[in-house]
Amino acid sequence: MPNPLYESEIHARLREQARRFAKKEIAPNAHAWEEAGIFPRDLLPKLAAAGIMGVGYPEAVGGGGGDLSHVLAVAEELVVHGESVGTVVGSGSHGIALPPIIRGGTPAQIDRFVRPVMAGQKISALAITEPSGGSDVASLQTRAVRDGDHYVIDGDKTFITSGTRADVVTVAVRTGGEGHGGISMIVVEKGTPGFTVGKKLEKMGWWASDTAELRFENCRVPAANLIGEENAGFLAIMMNFATERLMLAGNCVAIAELAHRKAIEYAKERAAFGKSLSGFQVVRHKLADMASKLAAARALTNEVVQRHTQGEQVASLAAMAKNVATDMVTEVCDQAVQIHGGYGYMREYVVERLYRDARLYPIGGGTREIMNEIISKFEGY
Amino acid sequence: MKILVPFKRVADPENANKVKVPVGANGLGPKIETTGMEFKPNPFDEYAVEAALRLTENGTAPKARLGEVTVVTVGGPEADQTLRGALATGADKAVRVEATDEQLDGAIIARALAKVVAQVGPDLVLLGKQTVDTDSAQTGPMLAELLGWPQVTFAVQITNEGNGSLLVTRNGDGGVQKVRVKLPAVVTVEDRVSYSGGVTSPPTPATHKYADGVRFAPLPAIMQAKKKPLEVKKLADLGVDTALSVKYLGFEPPPARKAGVKVKTVAELVDKLKNEAKAI
Numbered sequence: 001m002p003n004p005l006y007e008s009e010i011h012a013r014l015r016e017q018a019r020r021f022a023k024k025e026i027a028p029n030a031h032a033w034e035e036a037g038i039f040p041r042d043l044l045p046k047l048a049a050a051g052i053m054g055v056g057y058p059e060a061v062g063g064g065g066g067d068l069s070h071v072l073a074v075a076e077e078l079v080v081h082g083e084s085v086g087t088v089v090g091s092g093s094h095g096i097a098l099p100p101i102i103r104g105g106t107p108a109q110i111d112r113f114v115r116p117v118m119a120g121q122k123i124s125a126l127a128i129t130e131p132s133g134g135s136d137v138a139s140l141q142t143r144a145v146r147d148g149d150h151y152v153i154d155g156d157k158t159f160i161t162s163g164t165r166a167d168v169v170t171v172a173v174r175t176g177g178e179g180h181g182g183i184s185m186i187v188v189e190k191g192t193p194g195f196t197v198g199k200k201l202e203k204m205g206w207w208a209s210d211t212a213e214l215r216f217e218n219c220r221v222p223a224a225n226l227i228g229e230e231n232a233g234f235l236a237i238m239m240n241f242a243t244e245r246l247m248l249a250g251n252c253v254a255i256a257e258l259a260h261r262k263a264i265e266y267a268k269e270r271a272a273f274g275k276s277l278s279g280f281q282v283v284r285h286k287l288a289d290m291a292s293k294l295a296a297a298r299a300l301t302n303e304v305v306q307r308h309t310q311g312e313q314v315a316s317l318a319a320m321a322k323n324v325a326t327d328m329v330t331e332v333c334d335q336a337v338q339i340h341g342g343y344g345y346m347r348e349y350v351v352e353r354l355y356r357d358a359r360l361y362p363i364g365g366g367t368r369e370i371m372n373e374i375i376s377k378f379e380g381y
Numbered sequence: 382m383k384i385l386v387p388f389k390r391v392a393d394p395e396n397a398n399k400v401k402v403p404v405g406a407n408g409l410g411p412k413i414e415t416t417g418m419e420f421k422p423n424p425f426d427e428y429a430v431e432a433a434l435r436l437t438e439n440g441t442a443p444k445a446r447l448g449e450v451t452v453v454t455v456g457g458p459e460a461d462q463t464l465r466g467a468l469a470t471g472a473d474k475a476v477r478v479e480a481t482d483e484q485l486d487g488a489i490i491a492r493a494l495a496k497v498v499a500q501v502g503p504d505l506v507l508l509g510k511q512t513v514d515t516d517s518a519q520t521g522p523m524l525a526e527l528l529g530w531p532q533v534t535f536a537v538q539i540t541n542e543g544n545g546s547l548l549v550t551r552n553g554d555g556g557v558q559k560v561r562v563k564l565p566a567v568v569t570v571e572d573r574v575s576y577s578g579g580v581t582s583p584p585t586p587a588t589h590k591y592a593d594g595v596r597f598a599p600l601p602a603i604m605q606a607k608k609k610p611l612e613v614k615k616l617a618d619l620g621v622d623t624a625l626s627v628k629y630l631g632f633e634p635p636p637a638r639k640a641g642v643k644v645k646t647v648a649e650l651v652d653k654l655k656n657e658a659k660a661i
Contacts, residue, residue, distance in 0.1 A: 020595075055600050
């Protein structure tokens with residue numbers, strides 16, 4: 001599974017740890033958590049104690065070091081061996097919420113907002129999307145008006161992963177004029193008067209991960225919570241997007257890996273017309289096509305991750321990797337359900353859940369169409 | 382305390398279905414085909430490492446080492462990865478005795494380990510009660526015999542009494558047994574030694590609660606493990622008798638499981654158990 005071109009012995013060791021953790025702490029409860037739509041909060045300190053939470057974050061901010069390639073390796077093991085995509089993405093919301101603070105925050109902000117999350121004591125979320133618009137970040141409407149030592153925030157955010165439980169929310173707000181030049185990032189803490197969690201949203205998949213609407217009404221936030229310079233938030237958001245898209249591409253590879261394994265297992269076990277399903281050429285070829293597409297998406301994702309960690313600007317490549325991976329996971333999960341026949345349509349089979357989980361990926365973190373727009377722009381069509 | 386933990390790289394029992402035995406003369410295969418199999422540390426040895434770490438630290442501040450744990454394996458270069466894994470978990474040093482599987486049996490390994498014990502000078506040898514590949518459970522007892530040290534097998538709980546002796550709870554056929562053993566000694570462990578209360582050691586306050594199971598190695602420890610000392614010795618240089626006393630004549634896979642039957646009544650079940658399976 002891991003490719004020695006892109007992964008070292010360190011990754012292999014790390015994968016072993018994550019695999020052991022997933023089998024011990026996630027797999028036994030995966031189905032129950034997903035069915036109940038509950039994220040197990042006490043998993044977070046366990047992830048922190050096992051050193052998994054901090055992977056990909058500098059040791060200087062309480063992390064464990066490593067880069068995006070380590071993050072993806074760990075996430076893949078957690079998905080493949082924990083068999084709960086919702087749990088993994090729910091415990092990974094800091095992957096998009098913290099980097100802007102780590103890159104642009106002061107030491108005091110890092111102590112207050114980053115370290116407790118790394119320790120598994122607090123939950124963080126990123127709030128950009130609004131009911132009136134998602135990918136069109138430059139048009140966001142949530143306003144933050146400076147008033148003495150505070151900003152007063154008014155507006156709504158939606159589709160916020162870990163939003164119902166978040167203690168620390170990294171929020172994109174408009175502090176200046178129209179367009180991308182008027183956007184800032186500010187941290188709002190749970191319990192701040194005027195900050196309320198609207199409702200837990202009912203989703204197609206990712207059930208073990210909560211998603212919420214957030215409301216800010218005359219919400220006074222200390223000016224000390226502003227991340228970096230005022231009106232300089234757009235760049236931070238764009239930089240975050242490339243990483244987020246590669247993480248999502250990595251998720252797709254992991255989900256497809258699991259779906260493919262489940263399909264192989266079922267095809268070998270299930271008998272029809274006197275032989276196993278895998279005894280039929282048509283089924284074997286389905287599996288071979290799934291494996292091939294998975295290998296291609298994995299290779300592209302690995303390549304772009306490596307180029308990203310080496311410092312290359314990969315906005316366009318990351319969008320390509322995401323689209324290739326989302327197309328792939330859509331098809332692999334569909335075929336995994338198909339191979340399972342009637343059982344694939346039943347909730348007790350993991351592939352049924354993966355099929356629903358997979359549908360998020362061509363939408364979340366920028367739609368498939370937005371990815372193509374990014375590619376078109378960068379390639380100069 | 383200085384502890385030596387013998388450690389073995391084994392085929393992952395979860396991939397047991399991948400084991401292939403090529404058919405040879407008389408239906409017996411000359412060897413087990415290991416290509417494509419995944420390998421991992423023998424789980425019982427991992428429990429031994431966990432217990433060894435707990436005996437050489439204060440559990441509330443595990444980064445400061447209060448003793449020394451050396452892991453040792455006998456095998457080829459591929460086993461270095463297994464040793465690095467143990468170093469990442471927290472062991473301080475590693476030794477590999479270079480040898481191939483064909484050169485080894487339990488007795489040779491015990492003789493090699495006895496030489497390593499003489500060189501490392503541990504107060505305690507802690508190892509898994511058995512390996513999950515060959516399940517012979519001989520290495521620990523043979524090593525104790527060669528060293529002339531007391532041994533306790535199948536330990537489920539170890540208490541360091543602090544005066545050169547350990548109080549060890551072991552699983553026996555008729556129940557549990559508590560054994561006080563003077564160091565130096567050989568102790569073989571079961572999985573329960575890695576549970577929360579598996580080890581009691583004075584520097585760790587009695588109020589400290591370990592998590593059940595072997596600790597996880599965080600990424601910084603994995604990276605640092607590359608820098609920890611790993612010494613390679615040649616089996617021939619240890620000056621041990623390398624004559625095999627166990628020879629494998631051939632291998633065959635276990636018979637495939639037969640299809641089950643469904644019974645309609647309890648009476649039919651009892652009848653089948655009695656007359657067909659002869660189980661009752």
